């Protein structure tokens with residue numbers, strides 16, 4: 247079986263708030279037919295704020311579940327919205343009435359850089375991401391290296407603007423042949439991160455990643471250069487990212503997306519990468535809990551439990567230590583421990599239904 251990284255439709259999981267649809271009905275919340283495509287760096291700030299406004303007009307407060315904006319505010323357009331009335335978490339992108347935060351004792355003051363996080367988990371995850379991104383490339387077996395690239399404007403990283411340009415160039419070299427030249431706009435407009443696997447100066451595999459606090463991370467685009475496929479590069483990048491997300495950022499769940507009409511790609515995600523398919527109800531529950539999460543109705547949402555991946559990594563490290571001390575006793579313990587095995591699938595199904603139950607209350 248090949249290791250070809252499966253293709254996902256462009257912008258299918260675009261998480262930027264600006265890609266949110268105006269439609270706010272319960273059934274279609276978060277499931278967009280058109281959103282995301284055609285957003286361009288030429289669209290200018292007016293268009294961007296217009297879409298941001300549509301997002302704000304369509305979401306509910308994560309605390310009281312009532313619409314974030316009053317009817318008068320929704321009618322009044324941009325002029326009717328007082329930014330002092332609501333808060334959007336810079337981690338999970340959940341939206342809150344300021345009064346609801348005050349009532350429940352959540353601090354509403356922004357930090358020095360203007361960011362605001364609704365809880366400590368969102369704050370810690372963001373700090374872990376920033377720290378990892380500032381580290382640059384980290385070595386992997388086989389002479390390869392992986393890195394977390396921040397897409398947000400202004401985050402030049404340790405090495406500044408020149409390095410950022412180089413990283414974007416490397417990402418495009420992998421992503422554009424698979425997803426088309428429009429992917430450049432998606433990277434430039436991105437608010438999240440990208441993952442990049444390199445060998446020397448050569449980019450091999452690339453992905454886009456959005457992180458929603460400690461609850462959720464989502465891989466959208468994910469592909470390996472055509473001539474370098476079937477060599478385990480996609481697996482290597484995904485494992486490195488999962489280990490970082492699960493153990494450092496403490497993210498509990500990784501989402502991915504596959505086109506429903508590409509059974510091969512779907513099979514790779516489930517059989518090789520250990521993801522489980524979410525059904526429509528589970529996908530809608532996620533979409534309503536995370537309003538910034540967008541995906542096409544025709545795509546299949548896949549989920550993977552990272553807390554068990556983090557546990558497996560810790561166990562492996564502990565076993566390796568024990569194995570070094572007592573080779574005979576420690577050696578074989580983990581050989582049957584397939585991180586993508588049955589147990590994980592069961593845990594995922596349970597996590598999905600819990601989320602739905604919570605949502606119904």
Ligand SMILES: [Zn+2]
Nearest residue numbers: 307310343346
């Ligand atoms: Zn509220």
Ligand SMILES: [Zn+2]
Nearest residue numbers: 335338364368
């Ligand atoms: Zn949050």
